[in-house]
Amino acid sequence: MDVDTSTSDLAVIGLGYVGLPLAHEATRIGLKVIGLDVNTRVVDGLAAGKSHVDDLSDRDVAGMLAAGFRATTDASLLAEARTIVICVPTPLSDEGGPDLGAVTSAAKSIAAHLRPGTLVVLESTTYPGTTEEVVRPILEESGLVAGEDFHLAFSPERIDPGNPSFGVANTPKVVGGLTERCGELAASFYGKFVQTVVQARGTREAEMAKLLENTYRHVNIALVNEMAIFCQELGVDLWDSIACASTKPFGFQAFYPGPGVGGHCIPIDPNYLSYKVKTLGYPFRFVELAQEINARMPAYVLQRAQELLNDAGLALSRSKVLLLGVTYKADIADQRESPARPVARKLADKGATLTYHDPHVAEWTVNGRSVPRREDLVEALREADLTILVTDHSEYQADLLVEHARLLLDTRGVLRRLPPSGVAAQRTTAQIEREGVQVL
Numbered sequence: 001m002d003v004d005t006s007t008s009d010l011a012v013i014g015l016g017y018v019g020l021p022l023a024h025e026a027t028r029i030g031l032k033v034i035g036l037d038v039n040t041r042v043v044d045g046l047a048a049g050k051s052h053v054d055d056l057s058d059r060d061v062a063g064m065l066a067a068g069f070r071a072t073t074d075a076s077l078l079a080e081a082r083t084i085v086i087c088v089p090t091p092l093s094d095e096g097g098p099d100l101g102a103v104t105s106a107a108k109s110i111a112a113h114l115r116p117g118t119l120v121v122l123e124s125t126t127y128p129g130t131t132e133e134v135v136r137p138i139l140e141e142s143g144l145v146a147g148e149d150f151h152l153a154f155s156p157e158r159i160d161p162g163n164p165s166f167g168v169a170n171t172p173k174v175v176g177g178l179t180e181r182c183g184e185l186a187a188s189f190y191g192k193f194v195q196t197v198v199q200a201r202g203t204r205e206a207e208m209a210k211l212l213e214n215t216y217r218h219v220n221i222a223l224v225n226e227m228a229i230f231c232q233e234l235g236v237d238l239w240d241s242i243a244c245a246s247t248k249p250f251g252f253q254a255f256y257p258g259p260g261v262g263g264h265c266i267p268i269d270p271n272y273l274s275y276k277v278k279t280l281g282y283p284f285r286f287v288e289l290a291q292e293i294n295a296r297m298p299a300y301v302l303q304r305a306q307e308l309l310n311d312a313g314l315a316l317s318r319s320k321v322l323l324l325g326v327t328y329k330a331d332i333a334d335q336r337e338s339p340a341r342p343v344a345r346k347l348a349d350k351g352a353t354l355t356y357h358d359p360h361v362a363e364w365t366v367n368g369r370s371v372p373r374r375e376d377l378v379e380a381l382r383e384a385d386l387t388i389l390v391t392d393h394s395e396y397q398a399d400l401l402v403e404h405a406r407l408l409l410d411t412r413g414v415l416r417r418l419p420p421s422g423v424a425a426q427r428t429t430a431q432i433e434r435e436g437v438q439v440l
Helices: 019-028 040-047 058-066 075-080 101-111 130-142 180-190 203-234 238-245 265-278 285-295 297-311 340-349 377-383 398-404 429-433
Strands: 008-013 033-036 070-072 081-086 119-122 151-154 173-177 197-199 320-324 353-357 386-389 408-410 437-439
Touching (some): 008 019, 008 075, 008 101, 019 033, 019 058, 033 075, 040 058, 101 130, 119 130, 119 180, 130 151, 180 197, 203 285, 285 297, 297 386, 297 408, 320 340, 340 353, 353 377
Parallel strands (some): 008 033, 008 081, 033 070, 081 119, 320 386, 408 437
Antiparallel strands (some): 151 173
């Protein structure tokens, strides 16, 4: 049934790092958009023209408002929308399984105001079967039937916060419909503002596609993280090996070691797939092993920090340690699942005196205590007994770090990016390490 009695083209539920850029792009091409969020602070901030996500500026939000965008906490406005997209968080529960509380809450809000002909799309990452087995029954409590009275689809979000090259419009959009007609309508909707739309066979295939993407990264990051540990023992420069392997024009993609994994996708999404596999009675050993390896990297950073200090005749318990970057990736303010926090906890537990520097984070707490923030980077580097580069913000240039840090542990390979004209140009990792500077 295709009945259009709506007054809004789109309602986006969840105005975070996924929902707000989606609303922005739809507004930009002239669609009439409303945004629903349970957080009154978010809604009030948007109404005042303030952005709370890295990828949109206050100017972008002002442009959305000028184009008619409305942010609200009033779920009754969902009845106005022709298309409703769910972009709410899907974290892990305390038991390590999927927490679909926000998804089911959004679905119940939609069901209370669902009208014939509406297209409902779930974008929140979840396990295969969620759209059909969890969202559909809730929506059908409205008395309307999915695939007949209203349309239902899944389309995995592919937002990469801080990516200057790829956004909503030019990142291919995968859509899978409950029925063929549902898929066609979802593809038609996204095709209005996304350059390339890829139709999956159904909702389960689209749900699995997202988990496959992130599990692939999770497992390969774990591979190089484990290699980093034993390559240190073997005296092998893993970074050089990766650079050499990367020259192969086929069959290889470079992944790099680090202090752990952060953000929503890598630490969390593969667990959704593992959860679903376990319901079949099987362990998903690749994911479980990758999770174990990546989760132990903060402890390895602690080990390397202690070794570096010991070699200099210093004890961690009496040392001042500066952490550079506390967000989960470079040049954004997002701290979700950042490995900086478990690294800091382990250092603090051993008695280290911590400070941090991060141009994107004004305040930071660990174990419930505020960590002092350093404003002057050069001064902070000179005063710290040990500097640990955790997040490779662009401000942290290799030359600057090598020149001013007393001892430096680089967990992101920034020192391997020295420009030809740099102070330490052309140095190998081994040469740098003899000067009290180490690359993970």
